[in-house]
Amino acid sequence: xxxxxxxxxxxxxxxxxxxxxxxxxxxxxxxxxxxxxxxxxxxxxxxxxxxxxxxxxxxxxxxxxxxxxxxxxxxxxxxxxxxxxxxxxxxxxxxxxxxxxxxxxxxxxxxxxxxxxxxxxxxxxxxxxxxxxxxxxxxxxxxxxxxxxxxxxxxxxxxxxxxxxxxxxxxxxxxxxxxxxxxxxxxxxxxxxxxxxxxxxxxxxxxxxxxxxxxxxxxxxxxxxxxxxxxxxxxxxxxxxxxxxxxxxxxxxxxxxxxxxxxxxxxxxxxxxxxxxx
Amino acid sequence: xxxxxxxxxxxxxxxxxxxxxxxxxxxxxxxxxxxxxxxxxxxxxxxxxxxxxxxxxxxxxxxxxxxxxxxxxxxxxxxxxxxxxxxxxxxxxxxxxxxxxxxxxxxxxxxxxxxxxxxxxxxxxxxxxxxxxxxxxxxxxxxxxxxxxxxxxxxxxxxxxxxxxxxxxxxxxxxxxxxxxxxxxxxxxxxxxxxx
Numbered sequence: 440x441x442x443x444x445x446x447x448x449x450x451x452x453x454x455x456x457x458x459x460x461x462x463x464x465x466x467x468x469x470x471x472x473x474x475x476x477x478x479x480x481x482x483x484x485x486x487x488x489x490x491x492x493x494x495x496x497x498x499x500x501x502x503x504x505x506x507x508x509x510x511x512x513x514x515x516x517x518x519x520x521x522x523x524x525x526x527x528x529x530x531x532x533x534x535x536x537x538x539x540x541x542x543x544x545x546x547x548x549x550x551x552x553x554x555x556x557x558x559x560x561x562x563x564x565x566x567x568x569x570x571x572x573x574x575x576x577x578x579x580x581x582x583x584x585x586x587x588x589x590x591x592x593x594x595x596x597x598x599x600x601x602x603x604x605x606x607x608x609x610x611x612x613x614x615x616x617x618x619x620x621x622x623x624x625x626x627x628x629x630x631x632x633x634x635x636x637x638x639x640x641x642x643x644x645x646x647x648x649x650x651x652x653x654x655x656x657x658x659x660x661x662x663x664x665x666x667x668x669x670x671x672x673x674x675x676x677x678x679x680x681x682x683x684x685x686x687x688x689x690x691x692x693x694x695x696x697x698x699x700x701x702x703x704x705x706x707x708x709x710x711x712x713x714x715x716x717x
Numbered sequence: 718x719x720x721x722x723x724x725x726x727x728x729x730x731x732x733x734x735x736x737x738x739x740x741x742x743x744x745x746x747x748x749x750x751x752x753x754x755x756x757x758x759x760x761x762x763x764x765x766x767x768x769x770x771x772x773x774x775x776x777x778x779x780x781x782x783x784x785x786x787x788x789x790x791x792x793x794x795x796x797x798x799x800x801x802x803x804x805x806x807x808x809x810x811x812x813x814x815x816x817x818x819x820x821x822x823x824x825x826x827x828x829x830x831x832x833x834x835x836x837x838x839x840x841x842x843x844x845x846x847x848x849x850x851x852x853x854x855x856x857x858x859x860x861x862x863x864x865x866x867x868x869x870x871x872x873x874x875x876x877x878x879x880x881x882x883x884x885x886x887x888x889x890x891x892x893x894x895x896x897x898x899x900x901x902x903x904x905x906x907x908x909x910x911x912x913x
Contacts, residue, residue: 449853449854452730452853452854453853453854456853456854456856456857456874457849457853457856457874457875458874458875458876459873459874459875459876459877460876461875461876462875462876463875463876463877464875465875534875537849537850537875538853540850541849541850541851541852541853542853544850545852545853571735571815571819572815572818572819572822573819574819574823574852574855575727575731575734575735575816575819575820575823575855576727576730576731576734576854576855577852577853577854578734578735579734595737596734596735596736596737597735597736597737597739597740597741597742597743597812598736598737598738598739598740598741599737599741600741600742601741601742601745601746602742603742603746606811607742607746607747610746610747610748610751611746617746620745620746621742621745621746624744624745625741625745626741629741704822704823704826708850
């Protein structure tokens with residue numbers, strides 16, 4: 440989920456950054472009249488994200504380029520799958536190639552890594568949530584990639600919710616007071632989340648009317664106790680130090696959400712190439 | 718090596734993207750005159766880069782913030798090292814905190830990974846060279862991060878003189894944890910940064 444108009448603004452910046460004055464190699468070596476067709480190939484199995492953005496990189500740079508997108512974002516593909524086919528002026532295709540590949544490799548890397556976490560908790564009711572620990576300038580697209588991997592999005596940005604941490608609470612005197620102030624001032628559809636690192640805070644946050652209660656770095660027994668205490672009256676979000684080898688046990692405590700930055704921050708780029716043959 | 722004027726254009730885009738209409742939490746919960754003193758800490762040993770950019774984010778958003786950078790780009794630091802400190806309007810610091818951390822974490826991640834490759838070929842005459850497989854929009858900063866780790870830059874972009882051909886798959890992803898110990902005037906216990 441992202442806005443195409445906003446994505447075009449990003450693409451303009453990326454191309455301007457890479458092209459500089461001109462693509463010296465393409466302009467020196469390639470006849471302006473020469474045409475070509477290239478296939479974007481998955482060189483390993485992956486969950487695809489950003490293929491439409493990659494397509495838009497080509498057409499934004501040269502509107503006469505024809506792009507046939509062969510897979511949808513979120514689709515799981517095998518090694519060798521063709522993600523898209525581009526045809527048109529060879530100069531333009533070669534100039535835009537690297538930028539298109541860079542973004543689809545990065546976004547598909549995030550989607551592929553995210554899918555591993557989602558799969559590890561799919562037997563429970565817990566849903567994976569992403570975070571704002573995104574690459575500056577790519578928050579919108581990285582959150583789209585996380586969603587392609589099966590995650591839900593947390594706040595899209597700072598205007599997407601109120602997150603009360605211990606600093607806010609200490610300034611306001613109590614959780615109850617902090618939530619009261621937030622509810623009074625925030626837009627009516629905005630959710631209020633309270634970050635708790637101790638069990639007694641969970642009850643306070645529940646009584647205060649928090650929509651979501653974050654269980655920050657809590658032990659498994661404490662998370663189970665929080666689930667029993669809250670009994671569905673607010674959403675519970677486990678957070679902090681989530682790893683692929685710990686997430687299953689956390690999901691089985693009965694929490695609603697598990698938020699992690701790990702697939703965003705440590706996903707390796709997947710291998711995708713642009714070839715002149717299938 | 719990057720241009721400060723160009724970096725300010727990027728910072729504007731990053732902040733605009735994250736802030737959207739406004740930082741709801743900071744604006745509803747923090748008084749405009751609330752002051753705070755914040756330190757950015759290395760939570761593991763690392764070779765740092767991007768601290769100057771992080772500092773610039775704070776100043777760009779609120780020029781009244783006082784930012785002191787306490788490391789140099791390319792410095793090797795121990796866990797617990799204070800990388801910069803920032804004093805001033807707590808609202809401004811909290812609104813920009815995540816963006817500043819995100820870029821410093823990502824760049825320092827690349828610098829650390831690069832340094833491992835550089836160390837592996839030390840003693841030979843071969844030099845490590847980066848590529849154009851950079852995150853779109855972060856070309857200059859990621860290439861700067863490579864040089865902080867001891868790598869050399871290949872082409873900066875399509876219009877620049879090409880050097881030797883090298884095939885370095887640069888997939889460094891920062892798993893580094895930098896965070897603030899936030900101690901606003903009225904806060905009495907340690908802050909832990911949330912995950913959002």
